[in-house]
Amino acid sequence: MQKSLHLDPAKCTGCLQCEMACSYEKLGEFNPSRSVIKVFTFHEEGRFAPYTCTQCDEAWCLRACPVDAITMDLSSGAKVVIDDKCVGCKVCTISCPFGTINYVQETGKVAKCDLCGGDPECAKACPTDAITYIDANATGYDRMKAFAEKSLPSANTTS
Amino acid sequence: MSWTRKILRVNLTTGSIATEPLNMEWANAYLGQRGLATKYLVEETDPNVDALSPENIFIMATGPLTGTMASTGGRYSVITKSPLTGAIACSNSGGFIGNEFKNAGLDMIIFEGKSPTPVYLYIENDIVELKPADDLWGKSAWEADAMIHAKHQDPNLKIAVVGRPAEAGCLYASVMNDLHRAAGRSGVGTVMASKNLKAVAVRGTKGVKGLDNPAEFFKTVSDGKKVLADNAVTGEGLPAYGTQVLMNVINGVGGLPARNMRDVGFEGAENISAEAMHEPRASDGKPNLTTNGACFGCTIACGRISTVDKTHFSVKDKPQYHGASGGLEYEAAWSLGADTGIDDIDALTYVNFICNEDGLDPITFGCTVAAAMELFEDGKISLEETGGIELRFGSAEALVASVEAVVAGTEFGKILGMGSKRMCEKYDAPELSMTVKGQEFPAYDPRGIQGIGLAYATSNRGACHLRGYTIASEILGIPVKTEQADSDGKPELVKAFQDATALVDSAGLCIFTTFAWGMEDIAPQIDAACEGDWSVDKCLEAGERIWNMERQYNNAAGFTADDDTLPKRLLKEAIKSGPTEGQVSKLGEMLPIYYEVRGWTPQGVPTPDTLSRLGLS
Ligand code: SF4
Ligand code: SF4
Numbered sequence: 017m018q019k020s021l022h023l024d025p026a027k028c029t030g031c032l033q034c035e036m037a038c039s040y041e042k043l044g045e046f047n048p049s050r051s052v053i054k055v056f057t058f059h060e061e062g063r064f065a066p067y068t069c070t071q072c073d074e075a076w077c078l079r080a081c082p083v084d085a086i087t088m089d090l091s092s093g094a095k096v097v098i099d100d101k102c103v104g105c106k107v108c109t110i111s112c113p114f115g116t117i118n119y120v121q122e123t124g125k126v127a128k129c130d131l132c133g134g135d136p137e138c139a140k141a142c143p144t145d146a147i148t149y150i151d152a153n154a155t156g157y158d159r160m161k162a163f164a165e166k167s168l169p170s171a172n173t174t175s
Numbered sequence: 176m177s178w179t180r181k182i183l184r185v186n187l188t189t190g191s192i193a194t195e196p197l198n199m200e201w202a203n204a205y206l207g208q209r210g211l212a213t214k215y216l217v218e219e220t221d222p223n224v225d226a227l228s229p230e231n232i233f234i235m236a237t238g239p240l241t242g243t244m245a246s247t248g249g250r251y252s253v254i255t256k257s258p259l260t261g262a263i264a265c266s267n268s269g270g271f272i273g274n275e276f277k278n279a280g281l282d283m284i285i286f287e288g289k290s291p292t293p294v295y296l297y298i299e300n301d302i303v304e305l306k307p308a309d310d311l312w313g314k315s316a317w318e319a320d321a322m323i324h325a326k327h328q329d330p331n332l333k334i335a336v337v338g339r340p341a342e343a344g345c346l347y348a349s350v351m352n353d354l355h356r357a358a359g360r361s362g363v364g365t366v367m368a369s370k371n372l373k374a375v376a377v378r379g380t381k382g383v384k385g386l387d388n389p390a391e392f393f394k395t396v397s398d399g400k401k402v403l404a405d406n407a408v409t410g411e412g413l414p415a416y417g418t419q420v421l422m423n424v425i426n427g428v429g430g431l432p433a434r435n436m437r438d439v440g441f442e443g444a445e446n447i448s449a450e451a452m453h454e455p456r457a458s459d460g461k462p463n464l465t466t467n468g469a470c471f472g473c474t475i476a477c478g479r480i481s482t483v484d485k486t487h488f489s490v491k492d493k494p495q496y497h498g499a500s501g502g503l504e505y506e507a508a509w510s511l512g513a514d515t516g517i518d519d520i521d522a523l524t525y526v527n528f529i530c531n532e533d534g535l536d537p538i539t540f541g542c543t544v545a546a547a548m549e550l551f552e553d554g555k556i557s558l559e560e561t562g563g564i565e566l567r568f569g570s571a572e573a574l575v576a577s578v579e580a581v582v583a584g585t586e587f588g589k590i591l592g593m594g595s596k597r598m599c600e601k602y603d604a605p606e607l608s609m610t611v612k613g614q615e616f617p618a619y620d621p622r623g624i625q626g627i628g629l630a631y632a633t634s635n636r637g638a639c640h641l642r643g644y645t646i647a648s649e650i651l652g653i654p655v656k657t658e659q660a661d662s663d664g665k666p667e668l669v670k671a672f673q674d675a676t677a678l679v680d681s682a683g684l685c686i687f688t689t690f691a692w693g694m695e696d697i698a699p700q701i702d703a704a705c706e707g708d709w710s711v712d713k714c715l716e717a718g719e720r721i722w723n724m725e726r727q728y729n730n731a732a733g734f735t736a737d738d739d740t741l742p743k744r745l746l747k748e749a750i751k752s753g754p755t756e757g758q759v760s761k762l763g764e765m766l767p768i769y770y771e772v773r774g775w776t777p778q779g780v781p782t783p784d785t786l787s788r789l790g791l792s
Contacts, residue, residue: 029414029466029476030468030469031470031471031472031473031474031476032271032274032469032471032472033244033472033474036244036472039382040244042380044384045382045384046242046244046274046278046382046383046384047278047380047381047383048274049278049331049380050382053550059354059498059499059500060499060500061465061497061498061499062465062466062480062482062499062500063465063470064466122380143245143400143404143476144476153537154311159365175710
């Protein structure tokens with residue numbers, strides 16, 4: 017079964033445990049500025065939203081890379097940057113419609129979410145289940161269920 | 176190690192900026208943040224300095240767990256001498272800036288002297304510059320925050336900043352960070368402004384690394400998070416209701432003071448409670464509470480994000496306050512509400528926004544307004560002196576006008592800006608100031624709840640609930656239930672809470688974790704992150720050492736046992752009604768025992784034995 021990251025902004029508290037987990041997994045240090053999952057705060061609205069790569073099937077970044085530095089991890093479906101091949105040309109960052117692949121000054125390469133080899137650390141670190149790693153075919157089911165519940169005949173009308 | 180081992184020293188008089196290694200011998204004895212920065216303060220300044228003179232120093236400090244994945248590990252503190260109390264000041268704040276300091280490679284920043292002109296400190300990793308702040312001076316904390324973000328075109332800058340009351344010398348100005356988090360108490364913002372330092376803006380991308388034992392760290396940290404998640408207070412109560420979960424509870428047990436502590440029990444408590452914040456309002460069908468939010472790394476997420484009813488008189492013509500922002504926490508809801516007799520939740524939320532926007536401690540501000548209301552009702556302040564504000568208990572209009580007066584710096588605003596002690600002395604009614612060592616009380620009545628009275632009286636920074644939160648035990652039964660009306664056993668309880676809290680504050684963690692965590696949960700996390708052996712015993716001893724060091728500072732600054740007291744009202748005027756009717760504070764019984772338990776003389780001075788046991792001689 018292929019799995020996907022499922023992001024639910026309504027549950028997010030903006031704690032950044034996910035960003036710390038991500039940076040520790042990738043760099044061995046707590047460095048939210050280098051996390052490839054990002055949590056945005058919408059202050060006036062009082063909302064927080066985690067966001068990262070959705071691992072497009074036909075990935076723009078993968079197609080755009082002139083040196084084939086982005087490949088697919090066949091077990092997880094993640095599009096993965098091969099650091100040794102990346103020349104830092106940034107074409108992928110232009111092609112990605114979502115902005116989830118970005119250049120990193122410190123390394124001269126790009127970085128994106130690779131699903132941690134199929135065991136994403138952010139999902140494990142999130143205390144509110146705003147990030148979960150679930151069946152890729154079912155990421156809409158929780159919302160579907162919420163609407164299904166609304167469609168239930170109420171106790172009054174059935175009695 | 177989980178210290179970066181680096182300190183930034185900024186001399187504002189000369190403009191010199193230097194880094195120096197952290198004193199690791201001290202770190203090993205005082206851990207970090209509150210304890211360690213106080214050690215620097217004690218070593219580097221005379222306790223008798225005028226708090227607002229260039230000779231006072233101003234320290235922003237992180238703890239070893241700040242910037243790590245330990246839950247709530249994002250805190251920082253401001254340590255200096257308080258202009259409100261003349262005692263040690265240490266104000267702790269969450270939000271996100273603590274991590275940013277750590278990620279810029281800094282354990283703490285020590286500011287000395289006074290800049291000849293307004294400046295702000297800009298830090299981007301190793302780039303550290305004092306920049307002119309003439310254009311920021313005279314601006315609110317929020318406006319200055321926006322201007323600095325715009326100047327540097329960096330939305331990720333984290334900013335600590337003071338507002339206009341701090342500049343004007345209001346004695347309880349806070350240092351705001353991340354818009355609605357505050358190093359709130361004891362006037363630390365006033366000290367910052369007295370140095371002509373408007374703001375500190377920091378961006379850190381170096382990474383926090385070098386855990387002493389990573390495998391052990393992740394294990395202890397996950398265990399800790401599980402304890403928080405499984406606990407009813409930290410796992411359910413605080414995320415859903417915030418600290419405001421206490422309003423109805425404390426009122427119900429006869430512990431909620433009202434109307435400048437003239438009464439205990441507030442008939443309007445329900446209207447300003449957590450439950451009320453969840454109620455949809457008539458005008459737009461939305462509740463006051465928009466969502467809960469977390470500070471950096473916090474898996475509790477007690478923070479309130481709220482809106483004011485757009486049709487409310489306070490914001491009707493002010494669209495800039497129609498968005499969501501930091502909402503009411505319990506202490507602010509009490510001081511702005513119950514203590515003033517006001518049960519209008521929109522007025523309280525608006526005034527709380529203003530306290531955040533311009534950097535005011537809402538506890539001291541609310542209590543000062545409450546004292547002014549009593550002065551007014553007793554005929555001791557005239558309508559002319561208030562600038563036309565009808566300062567009656569229960570008047571939301573008066574509260575709103577008062578906060579606007581303090582921000583605008585009107586004649587009466589300046590009087591309110593003195594705090595209740597100086598204000599009540601000015602009007603010849605010192606007995607109406609509800610303070611210890613010049614600092615106003617938080618939201619628990621020492622007559623109805625005995626231990627907290629002793630904690631207030633002996634708190635090193637003046638009246639404060641965060642120096643020894645015995646409410647946990649006396650009301651909530653954490654870690655064990657003690658009777659709120661009993662004075663027996665309270666000296667021991669107060670000491671235990673004070674020492675443990677000093678250590679938690681020094682680690683970089685939030686005190687709210689201790690609703691669920693004991694030292695046996697906390698020490699292993701510190702031990703795994705830091706070099707050295709941080710056993711439970713060592714942590715508790717360090718806590719006690721920190722407490723005694725603060726006490727010595729205060730004693731040297733001229734405080735004596737006579738200052739470990741409560742206002743006459745709380746010692747003599749019995750509670751008039753409700754479940755705690757007839758009670759007064761039994762401080763007189765508890766205090767001598769407390770001194771003994773602490774290993775202090777009957778005059779409240781640590782004995783030579785105590786000092787040598789703690790390595791303080
Ligand atoms: S860990 Fe979860 S709750 Fe915290 S910021 Fe990330 S997504 Fe939001
Ligand atoms: S418990 Fe509340 S105050 Fe403490 S760190 Fe978490 S959100 Fe911040």
